[in-house]
Amino acid sequence: MNNHSVLRVVSKFMIPYILLFALYVQFHGDFGPGGGFQAGVIFAAAFILYGLIYGIENARKVLPATATRILLALGVILYAGVGFAGIYFGGNYLDYNVLAATATGGQHLGIFLVEFGVGTTVAATMVTIFFVFSGQDF
Amino acid sequence: MSATLSAHLPALQVVLPLIAAPFCVILRKSAAAWFIALVFSWVSLGISIMLLEQVLTHGPISYLLGSWPAPWGIEYKVDKLSAFIMLIVTSIGSITMIFAPKSVNLEIPKDRVYLFYTMYLLTFAGLLGITITGDAFNLFVFLEISSLSSYVLISLGSERNALTAALRYLILGTVGATFYIIGVGLMYQMTGTLNIADLAERLPEVAETRTILVALGFVTVGIGLKLGLFPLHVWLPNAYAYAPSVVTAFLAATATKVAVYMLLRVYFTIFGTDIFAALPIDEFLLVLGLIAIVTMSGVAIYQNNAKRLLAYSSVAQVGYMVIGISMVTATGLTATILHLFNHAMIKGALFLALAAVFYRIKSVKIDDMAGLGKEMPYTMAAFVVGGFSLVGVPLTVGFISKWYLILGALEKGWWPVAALILFSSLLAVIYFWKVIEVAYFKPRPESADTVSDVPLSMLIPLWVLVGANIFFGTNSNLTVSTAMGAAKALIGGAP
Numbered sequence: 037m038n039n040h041s042v043l044r045v046v047s048k049f050m051i052p053y054i055l056l057f058a059l060y061v062q063f064h065g066d067f068g069p070g071g072g073f074q075a076g077v078i079f080a081a082a083f084i085l086y087g088l089i090y091g092i093e094n095a096r097k098v099l100p101a102t103a104t105r106i107l108l109a110l111g112v113i114l115y116a117g118v119g120f121a122g123i124y125f126g127g128n129y130l131d132y133n134v135l136a137a138t139a140t141g142g143q144h145l146g147i148f149l150v151e152f153g154v155g156t157t158v159a160a161t162m163v164t165i166f167f168v169f170s171g172q173d174f
Numbered sequence: 175m176s177a178t179l180s181a182h183l184p185a186l187q188v189v190l191p192l193i194a195a196p197f198c199v200i201l202r203k204s205a206a207a208w209f210i211a212l213v214f215s216w217v218s219l220g221i222s223i224m225l226l227e228q229v230l231t232h233g234p235i236s237y238l239l240g241s242w243p244a245p246w247g248i249e250y251k252v253d254k255l256s257a258f259i260m261l262i263v264t265s266i267g268s269i270t271m272i273f274a275p276k277s278v279n280l281e282i283p284k285d286r287v288y289l290f291y292t293m294y295l296l297t298f299a300g301l302l303g304i305t306i307t308g309d310a311f312n313l314f315v316f317l318e319i320s321s322l323s324s325y326v327l328i329s330l331g332s333e334r335n336a337l338t339a340a341l342r343y344l345i346l347g348t349v350g351a352t353f354y355i356i357g358v359g360l361m362y363q364m365t366g367t368l369n370i371a372d373l374a375e376r377l378p379e380v381a382e383t384r385t386i387l388v389a390l391g392f393v394t395v396g397i398g399l400k401l402g403l404f405p406l407h408v409w410l411p412n413a414y415a416y417a418p419s420v421v422t423a424f425l426a427a428t429a430t431k432v433a434v435y436m437l438l439r440v441y442f443t444i445f446g447t448d449i450f451a452a453l454p455i456d457e458f459l460l461v462l463g464l465i466a467i468v469t470m471s472g473v474a475i476y477q478n479n480a481k482r483l484l485a486y487s488s489v490a491q492v493g494y495m496v497i498g499i500s501m502v503t504a505t506g507l508t509a510t511i512l513h514l515f516n517h518a519m520i521k522g523a524l525f526l527a528l529a530a531v532f533y534r535i536k537s538v539k540i541d542d543m544a545g546l547g548k549e550m551p552y553t554m555a556a557f558v559v560g561g562f563s564l565v566g567v568p569l570t571v572g573f574i575s576k577w578y579l580i581l582g583a584l585e586k587g588w589w590p591v592a593a594l595i596l597f598s599s600l601l602a603v604i605y606f607w608k609v610i611e612v613a614y615f616k617p618r619p620e621s622a623d624t625v626s627d628v629p630l631s632m633l634i635p636l637w638v639l640v641g642a643n644i645f646f647g648t649n650s651n652l653t654v655s656t657a658m659g660a661a662k663a664l665i666g667g668a669p
Contacts (some may be wrong), residue, residue, distance in 0.1 A: 105202075112192075113193060119185070119189060123182050123185070128182070128240060129240070130239050132240065
């Protein structure tokens with residue numbers, strides 16, 4: 037699709053807003069509809085759109101397989117790490133109350149970090165699935 | 175620090191292997207991934223021993239995830255039964271991990287070996303999660319974690335058939351998990367709770383309603399699919415036959431055991447024995463179990479692939495466990511729980527022996543095993559002892575579980591059942607003899623290369639399991655008393 041100039045221009049124009057909207061859904065998940073899973077999918081959609089228009093090779097240059105694999109693992113580690121932080125600060129596993137000075141602050145911080153982990157892993161997984169399927173010669 | 179950490183053991187038991195998996199993905203080196211899997215398996219074994227000790231001395235442990243109180247938050251609950259099952263899963267995992275590296279490097283392409291260890295750790299965490307959780311929905315989540323990763327493990331097999339086998343297991347396994355969750359949904363509709371202890375309290379009020387009976391049916395079929403309960407076992411023989419050898423040993427010894435645990439939990443902790451008066455599912459299980467032990471042992475006789483032979487034998491063994499459940503007595507359940515442990519030791523040893531055979535001759539066809547008794551004496555001797563145990567020869571663990579099973583049958587006055595159990599043991603002698611005859615009494619064909627026995631890193635874990643077969647066959651106090659305690663707790667003290 038490299039020679040469709042309309043698609044190229046429009047996608048270039050849209051990708052930053054898709055990424056921005058993903059971050060909004062991610063970080064506003066505390067107060068409104070949203071959260072890590074949805075944000076991760078939207079974030080990945082930007083890369084998938086780029087891959088569709090500019091080709092997989094170019095998309096892989098932006099986000100190499102090594103990077104997606106590490107991000108994929110780091111999200112899970114962040115999630116579990118927050119759980120361990122709960123134990124470290126004297127609560128149970130995944131107890132957010134003890135993470136900050138007040139219980140409410142702790143809940144905010146805990147869910148924020150956990151959802152960020154979810155978002156990272158979901159985005160990396162989505163991009164990986166797309167790359168793997170589109171990279172195969174059927 | 176140790177005192178504070180020991181309070182968190184239930185969470186660590188599941189989370190440590192779960193968190194180890196992404197590290198394997200990051201490192202991506204076979205040796206590093208193996209080392210992580212090995213260390214975390216042994217740590218989990220240590221934790222499950224400590225948990226069993228705590229449960230035996232202080233009674234059941236409850237752990238609140240995120241400190242949310244019980245019926246609302248997710249609760250982890252360790253009682254005698256779950257601690258015992260976790261001991262089975264972790265000890266098999268630890269032993270297979272010592273055995274694994276050589277066999278895995280041979281059977282799985284080099285660039286995918288790290289995936290094997292990642293998926294192993296996820297399956298391991300999922301199985302432990304199923305066992306430890308006190309929440310019916312959380313159980314479903316762990317069921318999916320362990321199932322999805324075990325589909326991947328099976329598909330790593332070197333033959334192309336492994337992919338079809340994994341796909342078939344994926345479809346049936348997903349149907350099973352869906353049925354389970356439909357059942358849980360129906361229970362939730364009637365009681366408004368997902369916590370297992372809370373469900374147990376609220377269910378009796380609505381036990382006679384059709385919704386609950388339908389839920390019981392759905393859950394039974396769903397778990398039956400995961401269990402390989404006859405006639406829902408069709409995915410099992412191929413999955414076991416085409417999976418990498420180590421995977422077969424691990425899954426055969428743990429996955430079906432955990433499914434039996436789910437069945438026990440659902441029937442005896444959630445529904446309670448009174449439900450059988452409303453829906454005679456116990457009689458239904460008895461019939462299926464009896465058909466399984468006779469027909470599946472019969473089918474096993476005609477197999478030419480030793481792994482398939484043992485897979486059919488596994489379906490038959492599940493039949494014994496189900497018969498134990500169908501007795502709905504403390505003795506019957508003791509037999510089932512004992513057989514969970516004993517069968518894990520038996521099948522673990524047998525499949526590891528086959529993995530060792532495959533490592534040397536690249537085949538587990540019975541015809542190709544001719545003359546191996548002389549060439550691989552230690553491996554084949556382990557196979558023979560494992561076989562004795564499977565048949566139920568005295569001094570082995572197989573005898574102990576069959577003893578209690580027949581005792582349970584006689585207590586209920588079910589003479590024909592006891593007779594059929596003995597008959598199917600005779601069938602086991604026949605299919606076992608087929609392998610032994612070829613391995614010991616047929617000469618090695620001239621064309622075949624001479625082979626030597628496998629290295630010590632494989633022989634030692636194999637013989638540890640074989641030793642466990644004999645040790646727990648002669649010193650059955652620990653296993654029998656734990657199984658009895660768990661059975662009595664399940665059935666509520668009634669005889």
